[in-house]
Every structure is written in C-alpha cells, then in structure tokens.
Amino acid sequence: MTTKTLKSYVDEWKTLPWKKFQKNLFRLQHRIYKAAKSEDKSSVKQLQSLLIGSKCSKYLAIRQVTQLNSGKKTGGIDGVSSLNPKQRFILAQELDSMHRWKHQKLRRVFIPKNNGEMRSLGLARIRDRAMQCLIKYALEPVYEAMASDGSYGVHPGHSTWDVQGRIYQNLKANSLGYTKRILEVDIKECVDNIDHSKWMSLITLPRVAMKFLWSALKAGVLRERETTKMGTPQEGLIHPLLWNIASHGVEDLHNKWAYRSRWHQRGLRYADNIIFILNEGECWQKLFNNVNDFLKSRGLKPQKAKIRLVTSQEGFDFLGWHFKVKSGNNKYVCYPSKDSVQNLKNRIKQVLKDSRYKLINRVEMLKTIYRSWWNYHQYCDMSQVNSVLWSIRQWSYKYITKNSNISGKKAAELTGSIYNRHSYKVNRSTSIKESKSVYDNDVVSWSERIIPDHY
Numbered sequence: 001m002t003t004k005t006l007k008s009y010v011d012e013w014k015t016l017p018w019k020k021f022q023k024n025l026f027r028l029q030h031r032i033y034k035a036a037k038s039e040d041k042s043s044v045k046q047l048q049s050l051l052i053g054s055k056c057s058k059y060l061a062i063r064q065v066t067q068l069n070s071g072k073k074t075g076g077i078d079g080v081s082s083l084n085p086k087q088r089f090i091l092a093q094e095l096d097s098m099h100r101w102k103h104q105k106l107r108r109v110f111i112p113k114n115n116g117e118m119r120s121l122g123l124a125r126i127r128d129r130a131m132q133c134l135i136k137y138a139l140e141p142v143y144e145a146m147a148s149d150g151s152y153g154v155h156p157g158h159s160t161w162d163v164q165g166r167i168y169q170n171l172k173a174n175s176l177g178y179t180k181r182i183l184e185v186d187i188k189e190c191v192d193n194i195d196h197s198k199w200m201s202l203i204t205l206p207r208v209a210m211k212f213l214w215s216a217l218k219a220g221v222l223r224e225r226e227t228t229k230m231g232t233p234q235e236g237l238i239h240p241l242l243w244n245i246a247s248h249g250v251e252d253l254h255n256k257w258a259y260r261s262r263w264h265q266r267g268l269r270y271a272d273n274i275i276f277i278l279n280e281g282e283c284w285q286k287l288f289n290n291v292n293d294f295l296k297s298r299g300l301k302p303q304k305a306k307i308r309l310v311t312s313q314e315g316f317d318f319l320g321w322h323f324k325v326k327s328g329n330n331k332y333v334c335y336p337s338k339d340s341v342q343n344l345k346n347r348i349k350q351v352l353k354d355s356r357y358k359l360i361n362r363v364e365m366l367k368t369i370y371r372s373w374w375n376y377h378q379y380c381d382m383s384q385v386n387s388v389l390w391s392i393r394q395w396s397y398k399y400i401t402k403n404s405n406i407s408g409k410k411a412a413e414l415t416g417s418i419y420n421r422h423s424y425k426v427n428r429s430t431s432i433k434e435s436k437s438v439y440d441n442d443v444v445s446w447s448e449r450i451i452p453d454h455y
Helices: 006-014 018-037 041-053 055-068 085-094 126-146 160-171 196-201 207-218 239-247 284-297 338-352 359-376 382-402 408-419 443-447
Strands: 107-112 118-123 181-186 219-221 225-227 256-258 262-264 267-270 273-278 306-311 316-318 321-325 332-336
Touching (some): 018 126, 041 055, 041 207, 055 085, 085 126, 160 267, 160 321, 181 316, 196 239, 273 316, 338 382, 359 382
Antiparallel strands (some): 181 273, 219 225
C-alpha cells in the first residue's frame, strides 16, 4: 500500500469540482431562502442541517478561509497561519464533528486606522474560521429572506451606490429636498454591548450549530479574559452578519406609506450607521425615542447611540461622500467627502515615497489606487473637487521631477497616465429593486450587477 505524497494532495485539491460545489451550495441556499420566506422554520432547520453536513459546503468554506479571504495568512493562538492541501482535507473531515466543537480563545492584535488610532482585532484559529464560514452559509439565506429595503451593509449584492441613489431620490429638487433634515445615528457601541441570550433568540439554526455559535460568542481573548460576557469578541467571518441580524428593522422605523401601495424608504442603514430623512415639521425627538425603544427590545443599550441632526442645506458625510442641497438654487449635489480625499492624498504620498520599489513600479501602483478611488466616486459631481485633485497631480509631478532624473515632459506623461482619461456620470447609478436577494434565483438580473469596492 502506497502513501500519498504532498504533491498528490495538491493535485487532488486542484481537481476538485469547484463549480459543481458552488452550484450545489447555491441550490441549498435558495431552498433555505424560499422556506424562510414562507416562515417554515422546520424546513429551514432541516435544510440548514443538510447544508452544514454537505461535502461541497465544507470544501468551499475551507477554500474561502485558506485561499480566497484577504486575511487568509493570519493565525490564531495555535500559531498556524496557513494550511497545505493535505491539512485542508483533514480539516474537512474534522468539520463533521460540530457537536464536539468548541470555539477556542482569540489572539489579540492591533492595526492602525486612517485617523492614527489603533483598531483592536481578535483573531480566531483557521479551524474556527472555517466552521464560522460554514455556519454563515446556512444562516445568510435566512437573513436575506427578512432583510428590509433599507439595509445595505454586509448584504450580498447590495452596495453603497444603492444608498447613493436612494439619498438622491429623497433629496432631489422635485422631492423638496431643500426642506428636509437628516438624523444620523451610529449604533456601533450599542451592538458591541448586546446581550448574548437576546442575540441568540433572533437566530434560526439547528441545535448543534447554535451550540457552536454560542461558544464563538463567548470565546475569550488569550491572556486578557476567559469569556466574553457582552457583545462580540472579534470581527470574524460571521460576526458582521450577526450584527446585521441584531439591528435588523431599525431602518424601517420612519418609513411612510406612499403611492401605488408601496412603502417609501426613509431610513437607510449601512452596517451600524443609519440615516433617517425627515420631512418639514416632523419631530426628530419622537423618531429617536422610537429608535431607543427598538434598541431596548433587541437587548441593546440605547444610551450608547451617537446622533447628529442636520438640515439638507448644511450637508452630511456618509459612506465616503458628502451630500447636501445648495442653498442658492436648491440643487442636490454629491461629491467625495473631505476625509475620502484626504485618505487618497495620504495613500498617494505614502506609495510615491516608498523607496523599496522602482519609480516606474510606484507609478503603476498609483494608477491602481487612483482608478479604484475614481471608480467608487464615478456617480458624484467630481467637478466639486477638481482643484484638490489638480493639487494632488501637481504634487506628484513635482515629486517625480525632484527625486529622479526624469525630464519634465516625461514626468507630465507619467502623471497624465495616472490622473487623465477618467469620466463620471452624476446621479446615474441604478438602485437595486425592492425585496431583491441574491438567493431569489434571478441569475440573469444579478449577473448584470456591478458592485463597487468598499469605500
């Protein structure tokens, strides 16, 4: 009897029928979505058990965690930062033992934020992340069946461009946008302090999966705390989805019955940031009291919420954009926020000054950064930031000519290749249709969707 070599495991992993696995997984998720829409909890749990136990789901979860995710090379308390194909096959067998699985403690790391502060992250083991991904496959279609038209963050197929389009519909001239006010609510601190028992009561999963999820919520941090008593100990694969479930429905508290038997969506939530559009004469305090009552009913702490009330003519920042209605002509305008432009400046300076790379390579990196930034803002009125973008281009030109032997003409060509030939279409984004979900099996419609990079 011959033993398999590592090379044979590599070949076997590469030749697995990944497309077939994806089709089988989607078929199960579509069935879960339909059952959840019909509020058939018994069928939902049976189908979830079938998905969690299926071979295709396990292999796809492992592939997602070890090969596709951006944090695939980060390790937990066991020090393992990657798995070879043989270890992946072994992990697929271990995922069968969910009833004996207990989520291990997390490894604490700190990463810098754009404002200079440090962001705390708790990193789980690769094995635990694979199990989280498997649970997410089973839980996501259930949330999709109940998600409202005002929820966009951590919502497959939905994007920030949809939010941009919704705000335009509410604040444009013929919607009397100049008379409206905007209530901004940040509930991040609230969700971070949610009661675990209340959280679990909002989730539909088989008993064995609930047991693992409970251990994931309670996982402590190595050398810091034994267990997590409130909120979530990390920002792992499944935790953004759990946050969405906890805050689901708060964005619908201010909706209004409109024409043609439809609700007019006036609350828009992206993850834990919410804005409400108030018409003239409407009481913001009453709305905020309703938000507080909702948060209490979900086991959240409303006193942790941060609020800000502005008029449409004062303007507000949301998702990397600045929205306002001009006071002179009551015209709606949207353009990149000051923070977004400043972040672009910082990234460009950081890359161009990075002497580890040749200058020509740095220029190519700048092209990618600037193109990505522009594409995200392509439905804004970019003429509002022309002077700032021109100053960025001039700084790049001066840096190249000063720190290299490149002539002025060649430097102008290089900077032109970065900052030229970009177009924009003001307010031309198409918002997603109401009640659409990636699991509704409308493959043709979803294949035509373009999702922007996160801001």
